[in-house]
Amino acid sequence: MIKLKKSIPVIIFIFLIGFPAFSHPHMWFTSSLEVVFSRKAIKGAYITWTFDRFFSADVISGYDLNGDGIFSTKETADVYENAFSYTENFYYFTFIRQGEKRVTPEHIEKDSFSVWQNKGILSYRFFIDLSGFEGQEIFLACYDYTFFCDITYPENAAVKFIYDKTMVKPSYMIIENKNYPVYYDPLGAMDDNRIYYKWAPGLNTYYPKEVRIRFENAYEKKMDNYFFCR
Numbered sequence: 001m002i003k004l005k006k007s008i009p010v011i012i013f014i015f016l017i018g019f020p021a022f023s024h025p026h027m028w029f030t031s032s033l034e035v036v037f038s039r040k041a042i043k044g045a046y047i048t049w050t051f052d053r054f055f056s057a058d059v060i061s062g063y064d065l066n067g068d069g070i071f072s073t074k075e076t077a078d079v080y081e082n083a084f085s086y087t088e089n090f091y092y093f094t095f096i097r098q099g100e101k102r103v104t105p106e107h108i109e110k111d112s113f114s115v116w117q118n119k120g121i122l123s124y125r126f127f128i129d130l131s132g133f134e135g136q137e138i139f140l141a142c143y144d145y146t147f148f149c150d151i152t153y154p155e156n157a158a159v160k161f162i163y164d165k166t167m168v169k170p171s172y173m174i175i176e177n178k179n180y181p182v183y184y185d186p187l188g189a190m191d192d193n194r195i196y197y198k199w200a201p202g203l204n205t206y207y208p209k210e211v212r213i214r215f216e217n218a219y220e221k222k223m224d225n226y227f228f229c230r
Contacts, residue, residue: 028052028150031093031142035170035213037163042130042215045140047094049124050154056122059083064117071115080113084124090144093151094128097139097210100180102197105129137214145182145195145206159211170215181207 034046051059063079064071071079087093091104105128112127130138142151159172183196183203196203 026148026150027055028152029055030152030154032154032158032160033140033211034160034162035172037161037168037170037215038131039164039167040217042133042138042213044127044130046125046127047092047142049142051122051124053120056117056120059115059122060117060120063115069117071117076113076115077110079115079124080110084108084113084115084126092126092128093142093144093149095141095143095208096128096130096133097141097180098133098135098137102180136216137212139177139210139212141177141208141210143206143208145184145208153209153211159213163215165218167218168215169218170213172214173212175210175212176207177210178207181205 029049029051032048032050034048036043036045059079063075063083065075066072088107092108094105096103096105108126108128114125116123142153144151153174158174161170163170180197183199183205185196185202186204187202199205
């Protein structure tokens, strides 16, 4: 069981602290991945969040102080420290699974964070370290199970790979996880911060949409194809 504060405080911390005029009670963003390999092993992933126009406008007006449409080094640091860093309290909405075990990023380094806007639409980008994971399959997910934040994967652009084609052959699939759901109390008090991984009476079920990353040795794959075609 992981403790996760309900998303109404997310709205309070992320939206109200730093730009008090924010009044929109709900937000939307897409989450996409660039998965990085080092030779035959997975190294990590760059995650990009692209936000709705309402949230974008508040961050742009609150932190692009000179109005030039570009976040300077200082402005980027301000966004990281006063807006993005609060998502650490909520595990960056990012969950990593192998088998039955789910974990979350411990900390996102400031040096890996960037922010930009394109025609009034804001994006965050940051890196998560996956080098400690073994095996050739890993599941990544970005979600807020309470639905106060509506998070989706962009169609046809959810995942890209950065890899050496002579070393590894990666692939991905987006799957609604029916085998390892999460449970939550829809009637829980505001200070009930729990996510449950075992069902109990009164709990609702949420099935995360996960990105399944699989990869195999390129040489072994080539040899398999060779013998198959003979």
